[in-house]
Amino acid sequence: MSPRTAAPAKTKRSRRALPAALPGLEEFVLPTRFGPDIAGIDEAGRGSLAGPVVAACVVLPEDFRLDGLDDSKQLEPEARERLYPEIKAQALAWGIAASSPARIDEINILEATFEAMAKACAKAARRLAPEGGLPKRVFVDGSKTIPSALLARELARRVPAGPVPSQRAVVRGDSLVAAISAASVLAKVWRDRFMDRLARSFPCYGFAEHKGYGTMRHLASIGYYGPCPAHRLTFQGVREYVGVRPPTPEEEEARCIEFTLPER
Numbered sequence: 001m002s003p004r005t006a007a008p009a010k011t012k013r014s015r016r017a018l019p020a021a022l023p024g025l026e027e028f029v030l031p032t033r034f035g036p037d038i039a040g041i042d043e044a045g046r047g048s049l050a051g052p053v054v055a056a057c058v059v060l061p062e063d064f065r066l067d068g069l070d071d072s073k074q075l076e077p078e079a080r081e082r083l084y085p086e087i088k089a090q091a092l093a094w095g096i097a098a099s100s101p102a103r104i105d106e107i108n109i110l111e112a113t114f115e116a117m118a119k120a121c122a123k124a125a126r127r128l129a130p131e132g133g134l135p136k137r138v139f140v141d142g143s144k145t146i147p148s149a150l151l152a153r154e155l156a157r158r159v160p161a162g163p164v165p166s167q168r169a170v171v172r173g174d175s176l177v178a179a180i181s182a183a184s185v186l187a188k189v190w191r192d193r194f195m196d197r198l199a200r201s202f203p204c205y206g207f208a209e210h211k212g213y214g215t216m217r218h219l220a221s222i223g224y225y226g227p228c229p230a231h232r233l234t235f236q237g238v239r240e241y242v243g244v245r246p247p248t249p250e251e252e253e254a255r256c257i258e259f260t261l262p263e264r
Contacts, residue, residue, distance in 0.1 A: 034059075034060035034061065034062055034064055034178065034179060035060075035061065035062045035092075036059060036092055036093075036128060036135060037135055037136040037137060038059065038060070038135055038136070038137050038138075038139070038179060039057050039058065039059045039093075039121060039124060039135040039137070039138045039139070039165070039179060040057070040058050040059075040060075040138075040139050040140075040141075040173070040177055040178070040179025040180035040181070040182060040183045041055060041056070041057045041058075041117050041120060041121060041138060041139070041140045041141065041146075041180065041183055042055070042056060042072075042140075042141040042173070042174050042180050042181075042183040042184035042187055043055045043056075043113050043116065043117060043141070043187055044056075044072070044184070044187035044188040044190075044191045045187075045191050045211070045212065046109060046113055047213065048211065048212035048213050048214075048232075049212055049213065049214050049218065049222070049231060049232055049235050049237055049238050050101065050195075050198070050205070050207065050212035050218075050228075050230045050231045050232060050238075051101065051191065051194065051195050051198060051207070051211070051212040051230055052098035052099055052100050052101065052104075052116075052191065052194065053098065053099050053104060053109065053112055053113050053116055054096065054097070054098045054116060054187045054188075054190055054191040054194075055096070055097055055098070055113065055116035055117040055119070055120040055183075055187055056094065056095065056096045056097075056120050056182075056183040056184070056185075056186035056187035056190070057093075057094065057095045057117070057120040057121040057123070057124040057138075057183055058087065058091050058093075058094045058124065058179050058180075058182040058183040058186065059091060059092045059093040059094070059124055059128055059135055059179065060090070060091055060092065060178060060179050060182060061090065061091070061092050064090055064178065065090075066083065066086055066087065066090060066182075068082075068083065069083060069087075069178060069181050069182060069185070070175060070181055072174065072181070072184040072185045072187070072188035072189075073174070073184075073188075074175070075185070077192070080185050080188055080189050080192075081189060083182075083185050084185060084186065084189040087182045087185055087186060088186070091182065092127075092128060093124040093125070093127035093128035094123075094124055094127065094182075094183075094186060095119070095120040095121065095122065095123025095124035095125075095126075095127065096120055096123070096186055096187065096190050097115075097116045097117075097118075097119035097120040097123060098116055098190075098191075098194075099112035099113070099115050099116045101229070101230060101231060101232045101233075103115070104232050104234070105232055105233050105234045108234075109232075109235075110144075114144075114146050114147060114150055115150065115154075117140065117146050118146050118150045118151045118153070118154040118155075119154050120183075121138060121146070121151060121154070121155070121165075122151075122154040122155045122157065122158040122159065123158065125155055125158065125159045126158040126159050129159050129160065133159070133160070133162055134155065134159060134162045134163070134164075134165055135165050136163075136165055136166065137165055137166050137167075137168070138151075138165045138166070138167045138168075139167075139168050139170050139173055139177050139179060139180055140167055140168070140169050140170065140173070140180075141169075141170060141172075141173040141174045141180045141183075141184065142169055142170075142171065142173070143169050143171055144169055145167035145168070145169045146167060148164055148167075151164055151165075151167075152164045191211070192211055195207045195208065195211045195212055196208045198212075198230050201230075202228045202230060204221055204225050205218060205221045205222070205225070205228065205230075206218060206221060207230070212230070214237050219237055222237065222238055222241050223241055223244070224244075224247070225244070225246045225247070226241050226242075226243070226244030226245060226246055227241055227242060227244075
């Protein structure tokens with residue numbers, strides 16, 4: 001029986017450090033540093049039954065610091081209001097745009113959202129133009145990017161000709177990319193303020209409370225009063241009541257008497 005030979009000693013291989021971004025994969029890396037080359041875009045109000053869909057685009061400086069910035073949906077209204085002017089003050093550029101309920105009904109909510117996003121990006125680019133022109137990369141919250149032809153058209157209307165920025169859709173980007181988080185705050189605050197103004201024009205719907213979303217109270221109000229000009233007439237929960245006549249003052253008074261509980 002031959003003696004067992006010792007296994008050769010394993011040589012320890014040295015590990016090479018991976019580059020921060022592998023060549024060709026830069027577009028898949030989320031930004032941790034910002035500057036004039038990077039913009040973030042988000043929207044507010046896409047699922048609402050009334051009011052506009054609003055989009056914002058923000059370009060942050062490299063030394064951006066803002067405590068408490070997060071996805072606007074995770075922030076209290078007071079925190080959003082505090083951040084709103086601070087984001088505008090610190091941003092290299094920002095833009096806000098909206099698509100009206102009539103426009104939403106005309107072209108559908110997805111296309112109207114893209115249109116608002118493209119206009120917001122163009123507005124930010126116009127503010128950025130004196131500092132060096134268009135951002136090179138745009139990060140969009142969600143699973144879809146703005147159609148390139150639409151973005152190119154809106155940019156051409158507001159800034160000198162240049163290459164259309166590359167885009168990347170980022171699911172949950174409003175909690176992952178600071179520029180998108182900042183855009184979500186601007187869009188949300190602008191829209192909430194607009195809905196508060198609508199509440200004064202159409203007090204029976206409670207827009208200041210639910211901002212146009214489909215709460216029980218809102219749906220009941222639509223069913224009783226019918227839609228107003230601020231409603232999206234093609235949306236479920238609204239289109240069923242198109243043509244409903246609002247009650248006359250006499251009918252409204254009678255209804256109030258009918259539902260008044262007797263004093264005890």
